[in-house]
Amino acid sequence: xxxxxxxxxxxxxxxxxxxxxxxxxxxxxxxxxxxxxxxxxxxxxxxxxxxxxxxxxxxxxxxxxxxxxxxxxxxxxxxxxxxxxxxxxxxxxxxxxxxxxxxxxxxxxxxxxxxxxxxxxxxxxxxxxxxxxxxxxxxxxxxxxxxxxxxxxxxxxxxxxxxxxxxxxxxxxxxxxxxxxxxxxxxxxxxxxxxxxxxxxxxxxxxxxxxxxxxxxxxxxxxxxxxxxxxxxxxxxxxxxxxxxxxxxxxxxxxxxxxx
Numbered sequence: 673x674x675x676x677x678x679x680x681x682x683x684x685x686x687x688x689x690x691x692x693x694x695x696x697x698x699x700x701x702x703x704x705x706x707x708x709x710x711x712x713x714x715x716x717x718x719x720x721x722x723x724x725x726x727x728x729x730x731x732x733x734x735x736x737x738x739x740x741x742x743x744x745x746x747x748x749x750x751x752x753x754x755x756x757x758x759x760x761x762x763x764x765x766x767x768x769x770x771x772x773x774x775x776x777x778x779x780x781x782x783x784x785x786x787x788x789x790x791x792x793x794x795x796x797x798x799x800x801x802x803x804x805x806x807x808x809x810x811x812x813x814x815x816x817x818x819x820x821x822x823x824x825x826x827x828x829x830x831x832x833x834x835x836x837x838x839x840x841x842x843x844x845x846x847x848x849x850x851x852x853x854x855x856x857x858x859x860x861x862x863x864x865x866x867x868x869x870x871x872x873x874x875x876x877x878x879x880x881x882x883x884x885x886x887x888x889x890x891x892x893x894x895x896x897x898x899x900x901x902x903x904x905x906x907x908x909x910x911x912x913x914x915x916x917x918x919x920x921x922x923x924x925x926x927x928x929x930x931x932x
Contacts, residue, residue: 681797682760683804685790686926687752694751697914698740698869699877703755704769705733707741708779708787712749715742719868723776730779732812735761735769736836738868738877752787756804764805772812782807827852828866831859835871839878840901845871875901880915883908887924896920 684703687710698717707716709725716723716731718739723731733739735758743749758769786803831848848871849859864870869877879900886896897908912920 682757682801683790684755685752685787686755694741694743694749694917695915696917697911698738698873699880699915700736700738700869701733701755702735702881703757704735704761704772705731705739706754706756706783707731707733708752708754708783710750710752712746713744714749714751715744716740717742718774721774723774725776728779730777730783732772732775734772734774737770737774754787764801765808775812777811780807780811782810827854828859828862831863831871832867832874835874835878839875839882840899842901843875876911877915880912883912883920884916884923887920888927893920 707725707730709727709729711727713724713726716725716739718731718733718737725731741751756769761767761769761772782803786800786807790800831852834848834851835843845860846856849856852859852863854862860870863874867874879902883896883900886899891899893908894905897905900908902908902911909919912918912923916923918926
């Protein structure tokens with residue numbers, strides 16, 4: 673069973689109590705991801721880098737950065753993931769959540785303590801926020817946070833922003849390539865190199881990101897599928913499972929489980 677805890681408001685914690693509940697498709701998140709391995713080992717691909725993680729290891733992944741986790745022994749693999757709101761990073765730490773450097777280290781006791789207090793206790797949001805700010809300031813030097821990443825091609829970025837803003841629309845690769853002023857195949861190749869996903873994969877990925885938000889509402893799965901641009905509910909469920917490791921109904925139940 674996956675549990676999703678949406679408190680404090682800028683934090684979302686996801687952990688599995690059963691095995692094989694992880695994404696099998698390369699994907700990204702709107703939020704910054706911070707993973708902690710509880711049991712088993714895994715290889716995590718982040719852009720052009722691959723990290724090998726063992727129990728107790730911590731990994732930080734920037735927002736909207738494509739990645740994929742490949743457990744070595746899926747039957748024993750267990751993890752805990754934290755998603756931290758991108759706007760929170762910009763407001764509290766004055767940094768672009770998409771420009772935070774990916775980082776792997778042995779999980780500090782301070783971070784483990786923060787997670788335990790959130791899951792097991794009921795600390796105030798202000799108290800947790802102070803601890804989280806202090807933790808990230810300690811592991812990511814400010815001069816690193818202030819560095820800018822390589823600028824994407826303006827036309828390529830324009831096509832990427834169109835996908836990000838309107839993933840539910842029937843965007844054709846030919847039309848996106850025209851926006852980027854490239855041939856279709858040059859566009860696909862350069863987009864994949866820049867964003868870590870092909871244009872089509874990124875469209876599906878952004879639709880899943882939108883669906884995750886809508887699953888917190890009372891809308892039906894059929895309505896969510898249509899609103900996110902999927903051809904039908906069956907296609908939506910299949911893609912959600914590939915990207916999130918569980919069905920949409922299971923994710924919704926995980927959220928509801930923690931609302932009581």
